[in-house]
Amino acid sequence: xxxxxxxxxxxxxxxxxxxxxxxxxxxxxxxxxxxxxxxxxxxxxxxxxxxxxxxxxxxxxxxxxxxxxxxxxxxxxxxxxxxxxxxxxxxxxxxxxxxxxxxxxxxxxxxxxxxxxxxxxxxxxxxxxxxxxxxxxxxxxxxxxxxxxxxxxxxxxxxxxxxxxxxxxxxxxxxxxxxxxxxxxxxxxxxxxxxxxxxxxxxxxxxxxxxxxxxxxxxxxxxxxxxxxxxxxxxxxxxxxxxxxxxxxxxxxxxxxxxxxxxxxxxxxxxxxxxxxxxxxxxxxxxxxxxxxxxxxxxxxxxxxxxxxxxxxxxxxxxxxxxxxxxxxxxxxxxxxxxxxxxxxxxxxxxxxxxxxxxxxxxxxxxxxxxxxxxxxxxxxxxxxxxxxxxxxxxxxxxxxxxxxxxxxxxxxxxxxxxxxxxxxxxxxxxxxxxxxxxxxxxxxxxxxxxxxxxxxxxxxxxxxxxxxxxxxxxxxxxxxxxxxxxxxxxxxxxxxxxxxxxxxxxxxxxxxxxxxxxxxxxxxxxxxxxxxxxxxxxxxxxxxxxxxxxxxxxxxxxxxxxxxxx
Numbered sequence: 001x002x003x004x005x006x007x008x009x010x011x012x013x014x015x016x017x018x019x020x021x022x023x024x025x026x027x028x029x030x031x032x033x034x035x036x037x038x039x040x041x042x043x044x045x046x047x048x049x050x051x052x053x054x055x056x057x058x059x060x061x062x063x064x065x066x067x068x069x070x071x072x073x074x075x076x077x078x079x080x081x082x083x084x085x086x087x088x089x090x091x092x093x094x095x096x097x098x099x100x101x102x103x104x105x106x107x108x109x110x111x112x113x114x115x116x117x118x119x120x121x122x123x124x125x126x127x128x129x130x131x132x133x134x135x136x137x138x139x140x141x142x143x144x145x146x147x148x149x150x151x152x153x154x155x156x157x158x159x160x161x162x163x164x165x166x167x168x169x170x171x172x173x174x175x176x177x178x179x180x181x182x183x184x185x186x187x188x189x190x191x192x193x194x195x196x197x198x199x200x201x202x203x204x205x206x207x208x209x210x211x212x213x214x215x216x217x218x219x220x221x222x223x224x225x226x227x228x229x230x231x232x233x234x235x236x237x238x239x240x241x242x243x244x245x246x247x248x249x250x251x252x253x254x255x256x257x258x259x260x261x262x263x264x265x266x267x268x269x270x271x272x273x274x275x276x277x278x279x280x281x282x283x284x285x286x287x288x289x290x291x292x293x294x295x296x297x298x299x300x301x302x303x304x305x306x307x308x309x310x311x312x313x314x315x316x317x318x319x320x321x322x323x324x325x326x327x328x329x330x331x332x333x334x335x336x337x338x339x340x341x342x343x344x345x346x347x348x349x350x351x352x353x354x355x356x357x358x359x360x361x362x363x364x365x366x367x368x369x370x371x372x373x374x375x376x377x378x379x380x381x382x383x384x385x386x387x388x389x390x391x392x393x394x395x396x397x398x399x400x401x402x403x404x405x406x407x408x409x410x411x412x413x414x415x416x417x418x419x420x421x422x423x424x425x426x427x428x429x430x431x432x433x434x435x436x437x438x439x440x441x442x443x444x445x446x447x448x449x450x451x452x453x454x455x456x457x458x459x460x461x462x463x464x465x466x467x468x469x470x471x472x473x474x475x476x477x478x479x480x481x482x483x484x485x486x487x488x489x490x491x492x493x494x495x496x497x498x499x500x501x502x503x504x505x506x507x508x509x510x511x512x513x514x515x516x517x518x519x520x521x522x523x524x525x526x527x528x529x530x531x532x533x534x535x536x537x538x539x540x541x542x543x544x545x546x547x548x549x550x551x552x553x554x555x556x557x558x559x560x561x562x563x564x565x566x567x
Contacts, residue, residue: 010093011036014056021051035501039098046108048097049084053113058086058095059413061110062503063529064120065514066128068154069100079103080130084110085501085514085529092434096501106131109138116416119537127152127250142243142566151251158255207231211548215244219322219552222562226539226551233547238540245566253526258284258493259358261526266352269532269564272311274303274343275506276564277356280526282437283502283513284358288495295483296360297439302373302476303346303355304438304504305469309380310339311507312462312469315559316387319459322556323400328387335383338376345369358493360486370477377470384463391459401455405542405554408453415538418531419509421558424461425453431505443475455557462559494521508532508559528567532560 011031018038019026025044029037040048052058062085069079078100086095101107109132110117121132122141129150132138139145149156209232214225223244229237249268253261265276278300285292292300313336320328340350346363347355355361365373391397407417412425422429430447432440448464450457495517503512509531518524535558542554 008093010091011095014052014058014093014095017056018048018051022048036093036095037098038095039100042099042101042105042107045097045099046110046113049110049113052086052095052097056088058088058093060087060089061085061114061116061120061416062087062094062501062510063512063514063527064110064117064124065501065525065527066124066130066152067516067525068128068152070154080128082107082124082130083514085512089429089434094501101130103129106133108132109134109136111135114416115414116534116537119533126150129153140243142246144243151248156251158251208236213551215241219556220562221318221556221560222565224560224562224565226555228543228548228551230548233549235543235546235548235551238543238551240536240539242562243566245562247563247566249567250526250528254523257521258495258523261523262356262358263354266354267563268528268530268567269311269506269508269511269561270352271314271561272307272507273349273351274307274353274355275311275504275511277354278304278438279502279504279506279511280513280515281356281358282504283500283515284493284495286502287498287500287515287517288358288493290359290487290489292360292438292487293484294439294481295364296485296487298476298480299361299365299485300356300438301440301443302365302473303343303353303361305473305476306339306342306373307353308469308507309466310336310343311559312466313339313380315462315507315556316459319553319556319559320387320391320397322552323397325391325394325397328390331383331387331390335380338379342369342373342376345372357486359489360484364485365477365480370480373473373477377473380466380470384466388463398456400550400553401459401557403452403454403456404546404550405455405458405557406453407538407542411541412453412538415541416534417509417538418534419506419559420461420465421458421509421535421538423447424450424457426451431503431510435503437502437504440472442479443472445472455553458557492521494519495523503529506531508561508564509535530564530567532558532562533565533567536560536565 015029015031015036022044025041025048027039027041029039065083067081069081080101082099082101084097086097099107109121112134119141121135122138124130125138126140126142127150208229211228211230212225214220215223225241227239227241228235249264252264262277262280265280266273268276313332317329317332343353344350346369347353407425409425409427412422412427426449428447428449433447445468448461450461497517497519499516501512501514503510511531512529514527515523516525539555543551
């Protein structure tokens with residue numbers, strides 16, 4: 001839980017309302033450390049989810065997590081536990097809903113209640129084989145459809161399986177995935193039925209053409225493929241195809257010690273590596289009850305906000321280059337280089353920055369480095385002023401961004417958007433303000449908001465966030481307390497049994513880590529909530545009705561990284 005969390009009466013009220021409405025459906029639960037945990041029966045799941053959203057205001061799904069209980073289930077036991085991490089804002093309450101299910105059973109899909117549960121359920125199906133009845137298109141999302149088994153099950157070998165075949169099949173990863181999607185839900189597919197030899201919809205006067213973007217396309221920000229259906233230049237549908245990287249991070253993490261996991265988090269969102277370190281380390285510290293010294297918390301804030309600066313500057317250059325403004329890429333990367341120099345001086349790395357440790361930070365900030373940070377912060381506004389002079393009122397830039405890729409506040413919440421992309425739609429949701437961690441409650445800063453939820457607003461919000469990050473870092477340096485930079489942590493850290501879901505405000509959105517401990521030096525389960533993965537769900541909504549040429553800009557405005565998506 002966040003460091004500032006405390007028990008709140010609203011959680012008890014929500015629990016009492018739930019047990020009062022579903023006396024037989026609620027099996028157990030209670031409030032602990034500011035979080036409400038409830039276990040419900042499988043048959044009551046759909047009704048409970050609808051009640052929590054419609055009558056209790058839990059309007060967002062943070063994540064859906066599957067636990068494999070094969071080691072403890074025994075004969076007749078339930079193989080899986082599915083956890084629904086729900087959130088209610090603007091009062092920022094968290095609820096964890098647990099339901100047990102056998103391998104042969106299926107759960108009611110949460111998608112009719114929570115639109116953002118779509119990809120999370122597909123991930124649960126792909127990785128564990130949990131089925132969801134009523135899902136609009138349940139099929140694999142990462143693995144090829146012909147893949148046998150489910151990689152995150154406990155009985156699936158860490159090294160994978162060797163499959164011998166007399167005649168190996170050459171398959172198309174993306175076409176297999178789309179065929180499975182269409183078999184499950186024809187209305188969501190983009191192919192035409194065998195009888196439709198001429199894809200001409202005479203009733204609507206629409207001629208559909210199928211187009212492919214990627215996975216080699218330079219503007220997909222990683223190894224991503226988009227399957228599009230267009231009517232001339234107008235986008236009708238978009239189906240993202242994921243899973244080309246096959247990284248298997250979560251499988252690796254449960255076979256490493258807590259300390260060994262931290263460097264692997266660098267490789268997730270490699271444009272903001274240090275933020276990944278911070279998210280995982282905070283979850284472990286909360287679970288282990290480790291008190292981080294105040295000076296270390298301040299240094300973490302400095303490093304995290306410098307990482308936000310570097311990430312937003314990289315996004316600004318890539319985004320402008322996607323639309324054709326090559327000069328902006330050079331301007332933004334010149335500014336970013338100075339920030340990366342600071343990371344190199346601090347810990348010796350520039351990209352996969354490993355700057356956070358369990359219990360604190362690896363190095364102190366000496367006077368020389370503090371002075372360099374202040375100098376870099378003074379120069380960034382000048383670089384941004386040059387960029388804004390090129391873009392803010394540029395006719396071509398505004399034609400390509402204003403009113404393009406629109407998503408309103410209600411739809412943004414429904415699709416699970418977080419971070420600058422959500423705030424550009426006018427939703428004031430920032431974890432640093434609303435569920436503060438690592439001493440963020442001690443700093444004064446504003447949360448920039450947009451009005452229209454278009455590409456231009458997402459651009460302006462990120463620019464303003466850069467100025468707010470500079471403001472935060474200056475306050476942290478001015479008030480840097482004396483003291484230790486790390487707590488005393490055993491060389492072999494064994495975390496007491498328990499579970500925690502901790503979120504931070506990463507540059508791309510809400511980054512979460514669920515950690516379950518079994519009392520040893522290795523986690524029983526680590527599940528990462530990827531903001532890029534969840535945000536990408538909204539791409540089709542933003543693209544429909546826009547021109548094909550706008551797809552590149554809309555995708556770029558979401559600021560995704562495929563290393564984090566294909567975790």
